[in-house]
């Protein structure tokens with residue numbers, strides 16, 4: 219398992235269910251992490267910094283050879299979309315649980331991906347299909363597309379290397395900036411131009427392909443609720459897709475996957491405009507953070523499918539046997555302070571109790587008492603709720619958020635609760651600008667500081683002791699139990 223935290227645990231759980239022994243690798247910062255304990259074997263691969271541990275492909279392969287490992291699951295992030303790593307793994311005689319290096323490279327280049335999509339009649343946002351080089355030609359094209367336009371870096375993705383240009387006068391300057399930025403950030407200055415879609419929804423299709431010519435789509439995930447390209451809430455299905463649109467987008471996604479001879483789990487991203495026209499954006503060649511919502515509505519374990527495919531087996535499900543069961547919502551619980559610009563809030567999880575019960579799934583990698591390390595993504599867990607329909611899923615999510623107990627760090631729980639209750643969200647009528655348009659930090663009542671909680675607890679204990687001293691029976695005692703915790707609950 220060439221990863222850490224929640225995704226390492228998530229993958230190893232499925233491996234264990236399949237009777238497959240696992241090896242964890244870990245950094246010095248993760249010695250005591252649950253993923254290390256969960257694995258059958260674990261090997262320390264270096265200091266805390268990712269560049270000295272989880273990104274050291276050669277070191278990881280060396281460990282695998284030493285322990286006789288058959289396959290490497292890269293999770294998401296780190297080495298998961300690194301074509302060179304996939305190639306090295308294969309050359310070492312180890313199975314990379316993911317697509318080929320070639321498929322990764324094709325989709326890693328947004329221009330190559332667009333060219334492939336175009337060749338297969340997949341709708342694209344009007345714009346250039348090749349890299350723009352000549353400034354004058356580019357300005358001409360931008361004028362033809364019509365402002366505002368978006369300049370995107372071919373090597374970018376996930377919002378990196380994007381620039382909106384509102385007016386023709388700004389175009390040349392912005393283009394030059396985009397090229398030099400792309401050159402320094404990605405070592406590839408290729409950029410292209412697209413019409414700027416002003417109020418899009420981000421809808422992505424999960425695909426799964428085996429090495430026997432089978433490729434299926436597992437419907438969509440709606441990921442429009444994001445903040446600075448960081449997804450916050452994901453759900454499946456989308457509140458706005460019709461069965462026809464769903465099938466059309468699904469079939470396009472399968473065509474893209476087949477066009478790059480795809481193998482394993484992948485995600486094809488689309489923009490959906492105000493008129494519900496969809497456009498291919500890019501393909502992510504990994505298992506995504508938000509994959510659980512798809513698992514909840516389809517009943518398919520995507521990790522098990524990945525492993526089956528990597529072993530050379532066929533997919534366990536066929537398209538005609540897939541259907542959508544209910545509704546699933548995922549929120550990402552981050553150790554970040556929404557009242558303070560979502561700055562990572564590191565610290566110790568003094569209290570950490572997970573919600574449970576009806577329809578609740580938590581994919582996490584933290585336990586009470588653990589420190590949130592500064593070296594990695596501060597995501598504490600993914601809270602997923604599955605219910606009969608969207609309304610019930612939202613209610614279930616609010617209940618689960620309220621049952622989640624965290625103290626020691628600020629988290630995005632209250633922010634997610636705000637989203638769940640917002641009319642734009644509950645109505646299903648929102649776009650990628652939701653957070654920017656509707657959220658203000660003032661909307662969240664501040665949680666009490668740790669000192670305030672201690673003072674509150676002491677006062678409650680004192681009051682209770684003076685009351686219980688007078689109480690005559692255990693029953694009476696019970697009825698005088700303080701409700702201070704309920705009263706102090708934030709975000710109400």
Ligand code: MV4
Pocket residue numbers: 343368375376377378412413414415416418419420441442444447487489499500650
């Ligand atoms: C766009 C767009 C509007 N018009 N392309 C951002 C991530 C990258 N995958 C593509 N992105 C966008 N491309 C055109 N022609 C708006 C975005 C975009 C966005 C897309 C999906 C989810 C969130 C987003 C937030 C800001 C911008």
